[in-house]
Amino acid sequence: MARIKLDLPQSFSFFTEIPVRITDLNYGGHVGNDTILSMVHEARMRFLQHHGLAELNPDSASLIMSDVAVQYKSELFYGDKLKVYVTAFDFSRVSFDLAYKLVKNEGEDVVALAKTGMVCFNYQQRKTVAVPQLFIDKLSAGE
Numbered sequence: 001m002a003r004i005k006l007d008l009p010q011s012f013s014f015f016t017e018i019p020v021r022i023t024d025l026n027y028g029g030h031v032g033n034d035t036i037l038s039m040v041h042e043a044r045m046r047f048l049q050h051h052g053l054a055e056l057n058p059d060s061a062s063l064i065m066s067d068v069a070v071q072y073k074s075e076l077f078y079g080d081k082l083k084v085y086v087t088a089f090d091f092s093r094v095s096f097d098l099a100y101k102l103v104k105n106e107g108e109d110v111v112a113l114a115k116t117g118m119v120c121f122n123y124q125q126r127k128t129v130a131v132p133q134l135f136i137d138k139l140s141a142g143e
Contacts, residue, residue, distance in 0.1 A: 006071050006113045008099040012085035013141075016046045020080050031076040031111075037068065040100050040114050043084035047098070051138040061120040061132050066095065071113045080104045082111065088139035094128045095119045096139070 018039050026032035048054060048063075055063045076082065085101040100114040122129045 004069050004071050006069055006099075006115055008101070008113060008115060009087055009089050012087040012099070012101060014047050014050055014087065015083050015085045016043055018042055018082045018084055020076060020078055020082055022078050025078055029077070033070070033072065036070060036072070036076075036102070036112050036114075039082065039084060039102065040068075040070070040116065043086050043100060044098060044116065047086040053135060053138060058123060060122065061129050061135070062123055063118045064121045065116050066119045067117040069115050073110045073112055074104075076102075076104055076111045081106060091131060091136055091140065093130055096131060096135075 020031060024031045024035045026035075045055065081104060083103045083106075085103070087099050088096055089099060090097040096118055098116045098118060100112075100116075102111040102114070103109060104111050120129050120131050120135075121127070
């Protein structure tokens with residue numbers, strides 16, 4: 001069976017640190033795949049907040065995750081220090097992608113690579129809408 005192989009940007013415009021909690025461990029004694037996805041979600045929220053944006057904008061363009069791909073590279077344990085790098089790329093009329101690189105313990109020990117497809121959606125109109133120019137300007141600026 002073919003494995004997922006992500007082709008992500010080489011540079012990331014933002015990073016955040018997320019502590020590994022004891023409750024993040026699964027019965028195998030390491031961080032589970034569901035928790036990795038939760039950490040990606042937390043990093044996305046922090047990335048948007050850093051740029052003065054939000055996932056939910058009731059009057060205009062909100063964001064819906066249309067797809068996700070995660071490539072697991074190594075285990076993550078309680079006490080590890082996790083740094084999550086995030087960047088936006090591949091903007092189209094109604095969507096864009098976010099790339100994530102999860103690294104542990106102040107080095108380049110990659111825990112996982114991930115990509116989420118984000119679609120702009122107006123909840124009042126119940127339809128996709130164009131990516132606001134503000135999103136493009138802020139997220140592609142590489143701050």
